[in-house]
Amino acid sequence: MNRLIHSTALAGAMALVAGLAQAEVTLSVLIDNNPETVAMMEALTAAYTAANPDVTFEIEQRTGGAxxxxxxxxxxxxxxxxxxxxxxxxxxxxxxxxxxxxADMSSLGGQGNVLDSFKQVVTSPDGAVRGVPFGPAMGGGIFYNIPIYQELGLTPPKTWAEFMANNEKIKAAGKVAVIQTYTDTWTSQLFILADYFNVQAEVPNFAADYTANKAKYASTPAAMRGFERLEEVFKAGVLNEDFGAATFDDGMRMVSTGEGAHYPMLTFGIGNVKQNYPDNLNDMGFFAQPGNDAAKNGLTVWMPAAIYVPEASANKEEALKFVDFVATVESCQTMISAAGASGPYLIKGCELPADVPQAVKDMLPYFQTEGMTAPALEFLSPIKGPALEQLTVEVGSGIRPAADAAALYDQDVEKQAKQLGLPNW
Structure with missing residues (x-):
């Protein structure tokens, strides 16, 4: 009898251990609501569950911007x-x-696949790497509608003066020259943020001096120019009538289908068009935001977003295994298959397909030529004030002068620099 009880208890214990080994885990996932993001995460989680049937996912979406x-x-x-x-x-x-x-991700095996240029932008002050890239690197510039350019005999501009001349010709033809979409307030920042290649071409030390409280937007003419250009485009009367009510989705629809000629945006918008207007994907081209000097024409580059795991996660170990999977060439190709190739991926050995959209073909030469790209300011300095998108909506709507907005942004930045404990502030 005792032997029977012992055997039953042992069998029960073994079953319990086996059950624990196969215990199902549901990982919660929070992502932004961009269609490209959603497509990539759904594909990645499906692939992971196929290989690990005991792990499932619940995906929740959030808005972008502030x-x-x-x-x-x-x-x-x-x-x-x-x-x-x-x-x-x-x-x-x-x-x-x-x-x-x-969570610290420094020891994940997948980090060996990640380019060092990306690791630098997800490294905390203690030297720990805390993220892996999610999606492609992006260019900040201007999408343009190729059929409109062909119809009017226009060529992509290399200077701001050429860009504004193109806008006047488009306006004279009765078309919307520049699309703005201020319902999604974050989209209002592009003329300033995408101008950073031009800023550093004129003031090479701006990022370091800005971080050290030695340079300001309002007192640096090259940096002020982005605010002034936003104001200039509004005053030229070349915007879509509904610029205050339009959304990012509207902007990508308009520039790809020919409802408007130009849309200042990050190249991740290519994924939106692939999802929603695939027939118009190759009707959309791309060029870097032009500056004053055609000989110094180059692209402001955004590093990809990252995947993170909170230190407080109750499922941290399993979540880190999933993140390690995301940092593989296999996962990179899964993301490309799901959302397309809107830019280069920062995983070693992850090649783009030959049939990339025209806007990607337009962007890649900047990456392939030394000196034709510069990181956006937010990857060179820890300072980015939260009020920028409200100020740029005001300038872009004719509510506030460019000079006033730049001065207010300098004040906004000061608060953040002090919160971060930066020296000289």
Whole structure:
């Protein structure tokens, strides 16, 4: 009898261990609501579950822009963040207090596949790498409608004067020359942020001096120019009538289908068109935001967003295994298959297909030529004030002069620099 009880207990214990080994885990995932992001994450999680049937996922979407920033910061601060989430790298990553809030990913095997240029923008002050790239690197510039350019005999501009001359010809032809979409306030920043290649071409030390409180937007003519260009485009009367009500989705539809000629945007918008207007994908080209000197024409580059795991996740170990999977060539190709190739991926050995959209073909030569790209300011400095998108909406709507907005932004930046504890502030 005792032997029977012992055998039954042993069998029960073994069954319990086996059950634990096969225990199902559901990982919660929080992502932004861009169609490209959604397509990539759905494909990655499906692939992971196919290889690991005991792991399933619940995906939740959030808005972008300042509202999305607040959601991420609040949920991290209150311990309510999902097990896995995507968010910006660079200055916005630093604003998350990553040393305390995010899991250390330095020892993941997949980090060996990640380019060092990306690791630098997800490294916390203690030297720990806390993210892996999610999606492609992006260019900041201007999408243009190729059929409109062909119809009017226009060529992509290399200087701002040429760009404005093209706008006047498009306006004279009765078409919308420049699309703006201020319902999604973050989209209003592009004429300033994408101008950074031109800023550093004139003032090579701007990023370092800006971080050290030695340079300001309002007192640096090259940096002020982005605000002035936003104002100039509004005053020229070349915008879509509904610029205050239009959304990012509207902007990508308009420039790809020919409802408008130009849309200042990051190249991740290519994925939106592939998802929603695939027949118009090759009707859309791309050029870097032009500056004053055609000989110094180059592209401002955004590093990809990253995948992070909160330090407080109840499923941290399993979440890190998934992130390690995301940092593979296999996962990179899965993302390309799901959302297309809107730019180069920062995983070693992950090649782009030959049949990339025209806008990607237009962008790649900048990456392939030494000196024709520069990182956006937010990857060179930890400072990016949260009020910028409200100020750029005001300038782009004719509500506030460019000079006033630049001065207010300098004040906004000061608050953030002090919060980060930067010297000289």
């Amino acid at each position: 509202e999305g920033d607040n959601i991420v910061k609040t949920r991290l601060a209150t311990g309510e963040m999902a097990d896995v989430f995507n968010y910006n790298s660079g200055s916005l990553f630093q604003a998350l207090n990553p040393q305390q809030t995010l």
